[in-house]
Amino acid sequence: MTKEELQSLLQKAETKELTDEERAKAPGAFIDLPCGNTHYELAGEGTPCVLVHGYATPYFIYDKVFASLIENGYRVLRYDLLGRGLSERVDAVYNADLFARQLYELTNAIFPDTPFHLFGTSMGGTVTATFCAQYPGRAKSVVWLAPAGMDSFRPPFYMKLANIRGIGGVIFNAIGAKTLLSKCASEASRVPQEEIDSFMRKFAYALQYKDFVRCTLSSLRNTILATDKATEAYAATAAQGLPLLCIWGEEDRTMPIYQAQRMQEVCPQVQLVRFSGSGHIFVYDEGDRTMDVVLPFLKGIA
Numbered sequence: 549m550t551k552e553e554l555q556s557l558l559q560k561a562e563t564k565e566l567t568d569e570e571r572a573k574a575p576g577a578f579i580d581l582p583c584g585n586t587h588y589e590l591a592g593e594g595t596p597c598v599l600v601h602g603y604a605t606p607y608f609i610y611d612k613v614f615a616s617l618i619e620n621g622y623r624v625l626r627y628d629l630l631g632r633g634l635s636e637r638v639d640a641v642y643n644a645d646l647f648a649r650q651l652y653e654l655t656n657a658i659f660p661d662t663p664f665h666l667f668g669t670s671m672g673g674t675v676t677a678t679f680c681a682q683y684p685g686r687a688k689s690v691v692w693l694a695p696a697g698m699d700s701f702r703p704p705f706y707m708k709l710a711n712i713r714g715i716g717g718v719i720f721n722a723i724g725a726k727t728l729l730s731k732c733a734s735e736a737s738r739v740p741q742e743e744i745d746s747f748m749r750k751f752a753y754a755l756q757y758k759d760f761v762r763c764t765l766s767s768l769r770n771t772i773l774a775t776d777k778a779t780e781a782y783a784a785t786a787a788q789g790l791p792l793l794c795i796w797g798e799e800d801r802t803m804p805i806y807q808a809q810r811m812q813e814v815c816p817q818v819q820l821v822r823f824s825g826s827g828h829i830f831v832y833d834e835g836d837r838t839m840d841v842v843l844p845f846l847k848g849i850a
Contacts, residue, residue, distance in 0.1 A: 561752070586630070598665070644774065670802070
């Protein structure tokens with residue numbers, strides 16, 4: 549992507565209201581939930597799978613996983629978390645409880661009586677663990693992909709800075725859009741440049757709607773950095789005896805793999821797979837490699 553195109557995309561950040569007219573132009577579907585209007589996509593036939601994305605990138609991060617699951621006989625639901633993509637920017641604290649409630653309300657509307665395989669990448673790990681802890685019996689299994697939430701996590705300086713009330717918010721609001729867009733695909737290394745450019749354009753499409761930065765700052769403070777509470781949720785999920793799979797990239801710079809040791813302590817039954825040479829967004833960067841592990845796991849569950 550040229551510097552000129554990147555600058556043009558940044559100039560459009562947070563310039564539009566997310567109105568019904570804007571939603572009507574978008575692919576996918578929308579549903580009014582008690583927690584907020586939610587953008588989603590549902591396709592395929594068979595055992596349901598639900599895909600929960602992470603901190604900032606909307607549901608398109610699952611493009612390859614979504615397509616593979618459908619091809620292999622699953623009914624697949626993916627959606628945008630509140631404050632992300634084309635889901636509503638509600639006036640709320642963006643903590644794991646809010647996201648777990650959204651997940652419950654959405655799946656209760658679409659799969660009211662059917663357990664489903666649940667996927668969570670990055671912050672989606674915290675969301676799915678919190679959901680399982682609060683709504684036991686809904687998930688059939690859980691797949692975590694570079695998950696956030698371990699209490700062994702050592703936040704980098706920029707996260708600590710953003711967490712400082714007052715000055716942290718001022719700095720994040722000033723540079724958040726530029727940083728989120730310019731870094732959104734920085735850990736992709738296995739796809740051609742045109743795919744990386746496409747990834748960034750899709751990210752910028754969601755970034756153009758107002759309050760994206762406000763919502764991501766709240767999520768950083770109240771979900772990403774709330775690791776003690778998240779770790780309790782992972783432990784509660786494991787205590788239910790659910791089949792658990794966790795894949796982690798050994799070169800992950802966002803949620804480093806040193807946290808895998810704590811994951812194994814908290815979730816003793818977890819099947820941990822390490823991807824040599826992979827970064828944080830291997831779910832997009834290496835879709836085939838990811839599904840080579842995920843599909844046998846799912847097929848081994850009664």
